[in-house]
Amino acid sequence: MPRNQDSAVPPISLTSAAGIDRGSGRRQDEAWLGAAWSHPTTRVFVVCEGQALIEDTEDGGAELVMTPSFDAPVTEAHRYFLGTDAAGVRYFAVQKDSLPGRLDAAARPAGLREAAVLLGERDSALLVHAVALENWQRMHRFCSRCGERTVIAAAGHIRRCPACGAEHYPRTDPAVIMLVTDEEDRALLGRQVHWPAGRFSTLAGFVEPGESIEEAVVREVAEEVGVRVGRVEYVASQPWPFPSSLMLGFQAHAEADGAVIRVDGEEISEARWFSRDDLRAAVEAGEVSPPTSVSIAARLVEQWYGKPLPLPRG
Numbered sequence: 001m002p003r004n005q006d007s008a009v010p011p012i013s014l015t016s017a018a019g020i021d022r023g024s025g026r027r028q029d030e031a032w033l034g035a036a037w038s039h040p041t042t043r044v045f046v047v048c049e050g051q052a053l054i055e056d057t058e059d060g061g062a063e064l065v066m067t068p069s070f071d072a073p074v075t076e077a078h079r080y081f082l083g084t085d086a087a088g089v090r091y092f093a094v095q096k097d098s099l100p101g102r103l104d105a106a107a108r109p110a111g112l113r114e115a116a117v118l119l120g121e122r123d124s125a126l127l128v129h130a131v132a133l134e135n136w137q138r139m140h141r142f143c144s145r146c147g148e149r150t151v152i153a154a155a156g157h158i159r160r161c162p163a164c165g166a167e168h169y170p171r172t173d174p175a176v177i178m179l180v181t182d183e184e185d186r187a188l189l190g191r192q193v194h195w196p197a198g199r200f201s202t203l204a205g206f207v208e209p210g211e212s213i214e215e216a217v218v219r220e221v222a223e224e225v226g227v228r229v230g231r232v233e234y235v236a237s238q239p240w241p242f243p244s245s246l247m248l249g250f251q252a253h254a255e256a257d258g259a260v261i262r263v264d265g266e267e268i269s270e271a272r273w274f275s276r277d278d279l280r281a282a283v284e285a286g287e288v289s290p291p292t293s294v295s296i297a298a299r300l301v302e303q304w305y306g307k308p309l310p311l312p313r314g
């Protein structure tokens with residue numbers, strides 16, 4: 001995956017393949033998969049409704065709780081092959097209806113949003129892949145062409161229809177997320193109607209059929225806050241399997257005579273132009289909470305801000 005090259009800004013979370021070779025050419029090679037599964041160095045973790053077991057590490061982070069395959073009996077159908085690392089270790093996720101009983105006191109279930117902040121690059125990349133597959137599997141059990149129940153194939157990466165022969169592949173829905181700036185290099189941040197007071201972030205929305213991603217940026221900004229965008233520059237992307245999005249991050253420049261904010265009131269209840277000083281003061285005063293999660297929104301705002309975002313005082 002492309003990485004953010006600006007050394008002042010941390011890399012986009014969730015995106016690093018971390019040296020994992022996904023081995024897509026092996027997914028339909030049952031003999032190879034069987035040998036990989038039973039190899040003593042192979043590591044397996046269970047994913048259940050977006051969660052996996054993690055364990056805290058001494059450096060303040062965490063790692064996925066993984067076991068050899070012989071400790072993870074499973075039907076082949078619910079076994080996802082995720083790839084091979086540089087040392088030759090193969091990784092599988094197993095989809096189950098519950099997480100295993102705690103292997104030891106330190107292991108605890110965590111969802112991707114929490115885990116991604118704590119996990120290293122390799123484990124984060126593995127968990128994103130597994131959660132994305134699980135979300136897709138859960139929501140696409142039936143053939144969209146004929147309605148028959150489909151069966152899992154290709155180590156979790158295809159669903160086949162036994163009735164009509166259709167092959168269905170994992171869905172990824174493109175969404176745009178954009179930091180809009182004006183002529184004074186102020187940033188536009190908005191608050192969604194369901195967010196608590198003071199929470200502000202970048203605008204975002206789904207790409208519609210028949211629309212380029214640049215057009216989606218222009219349309220979404222106009223719809224949500226009434227601002228007219230001219231130039232649009234792609235920054236970076238981030239898989240966002242909640243449940244199946246790919247966030248395409250942009251910086252967008254408002255037209256000089258189109259920068260008056262008129263929020264739609266349906267998606268966005270409040271939006272403001274912030275200078276860097278405005279944002280720092282508002283955050284330090286506790287009036288504004290900028291995005292801080294693993295989301296690419298935080299990276300887009302930080303890239304504009306030029307350094308890590310300020311923290312609320314106290």
Ligand SMILES: [Zn+2]
Pocket residue numbers: 143144145146147148161162163164165166
């Ligand atoms: Zn079918």
